[in-house]
Amino acid sequence: MGSYPKSERRARRAAPSSPTAARRRSAGEGSIYQALDGRWRGAIAWTEPDGRRLRRVVAGRTAAEARGKLDELRARLRTGTLEPAGTGNLGDYLSGWVERERQRLRPSTWRQREQYTRCYLVPALGRRALVQLTPADVERMTAGLIASGRSPQTASHARVILRRALADAQRDGLIARNVAALARPPRVTGRTIEPGRDYLTAAQLRILLSAAAVHPVGPLVTVAATTGLRQGELLGLSWDDLDAAASTLTVRRALALAWGGGMELAEPKTGRSRRTVHLPALASAALERQRDLQATAREAAGTAWQDRDRLIFTDAVGRPLYRTAVHRTFHELLTVAGLPSIPFHGLRHSAATALLTAGVPLRVVSDLLGHSGITITSDYYAHVEHSLRRDAADAMDRALGG
Known part of the structure; x- marks a missing residue:
């Protein structure tokens, strides 16, 4: 076989055999690094024939997982099947x-997310690349x-939803950074719950x-x-x-909106929502009354009973x-009792406030409510904690004879 001069061999190796070969990849063929969030990332850069980096x-x-994904990108870059990331608008x-x-x-969660995306994110930022x-x-x-x-x-x-969307885009390698996570959030003043508007006091609960x-x-x-x-x-x-x-009552399911409209039994809101609750005597008696009321209704309905x-x-x-x-029948009851109008969810706030005021530990109340963490309970019912601090100071005075 014949041989080429050394200079010609260099030229043949340097000449691109296809449009793909015209791309010049960066030195090092990409890099692997650990980000501040603990996840590993791999990056690869190249120059297109038109000079774009x-x-x-x-x-x-x-x-290892990041390196495997990076190897896949390199392979697609070599075969010409790797498209620039993030093409298109937001x-x-x-x-x-x-x-x-x-x-x-x-x-219900998806509908809220879709509404925020459609009504707020797309009109404001949808045309941005x-x-x-x-x-x-x-x-x-x-702003x-x-x-x-x-x-x-x-x-x-709205910013939180955008942050979640861009986190997925970053995970998929479409963008290099999550700008919604980097953006400063708007100043939000914590909303405190108030008696008569958001919940009932213990005296009102008795009524x-x-x-x-x-x-x-x-x-x-x-x-x-x-409960x-x-x-x-x-x-x-x-x-x-x-x-x-x-x-006791064990919470295993919750009635929720269904995809096709109507209602369906679904998993509770969080993992900690699955719990067993001990019933006060009032609740046990109410459930026995409900059993009797339902039996009467079933007998009256006959074959029309659908449960x-x-x-x-x-x-x-x-x-x-x-x-x-x-909602309708609850507010009818509030009117009959001469009590202020609160949402049905206010009964949950009323129960928590009554328990905390009675001295039940915050952790126990958090478990009873099925909150995902004690911080949520503490933030919601800070108004009770403030009054309990005053009670604690008074108790110390009594204990020490002050």
């Missing part, structure tokens, strides 16, 4: 992202929402429970006010969840109770 980023839980990306979210969220989005853009978006009359809480939540003893919605209200269960948890309770001998899940709280023919019906 492009970069792709991948992420993994381990260095609106296009959010449209696909919100549809993917549908697969892993409860209907995904890779050109900046923290300042996000801050202008939240614009507040200036248009939206609350700081709404603007803050309510007295009136509830003879009202059709009384058993539901009594159990809510004495602090969420409305969906109450409406999803089955007679199989009640242990009358032990005086297949043995739900504790149903309408006149055994169907699950809708929130609108509960």
Whole structure:
């Protein structure tokens, strides 16, 4: 075989054999590093034939996972199948992202996320190129929402949703950084709950429970006010969840909005929401009354009775109770009792406030409510803690003879 001169061999090796070969990759063929969030990232950069310098980023839980993803990018770069990341605008990306979210969220959560995306994020930022989005853009978006009359809480939540969307884009290597996470959040003043607006005092609760003893919605209200269960948890309770001998209720499901409309039994809100609650005597008596009321309703309905899940709280023919019906009858009871109008969820706040005021430890109340962490309980009921600090100081005076 013949041989080429050394200079010609160099030229043949340097000449591109295809358009793909015209791309010049950066020295080092990419890099692996650990980010501040603990995840490992791999980055690869190259220069397109037109001189554009492009970069792709991948992420993994381990260095090996990130290296594997980076090797895949290198292979696609060599074969010419690697496209520049983040092509298109934010609106296009959010449209696909919100549809993917549908697969892993409860209907009510997804609907809120879709509404915020459609009404706030896309109008403000949808035309911006995904890779050109900046923290300042996000801050202008939240400031614009507040200036248009939206609350700081709404603007803050819009930023949170965008942060989640861009975290997925960063995970997939479409962007190098999450600008929503870098953007400064709007200033949000913590909303304190107030008696008469958000919850009832212990004295008002006693009046309510007295009136509830003879009202059709009384058993539901009594159990809510004495256990602090969420409305969906109450409406999803089955007679199989009640242990009358032990005086306990076990929360296993919650009544929630279904994808096709209507209601369905779903998993509780959080992992800690699955819990067993010990019943006060008032709640046990209310449930026995509810059993009698339901038996009477079932007999009156005859073959029209529809309850297949043995739900504790149903309408006149055994169907699950809708929130609108509960809202209406609950406020009728408040009017009869001469009490201020509070939301049904206010019974949960009322129960927690009464327990904390009575000296029940914060951890116990947090477990009873099914909060995901004690910090949530502490933040919600800071008003009770302030008064308890004064009580603690008075108790010390009494103990020391002051």
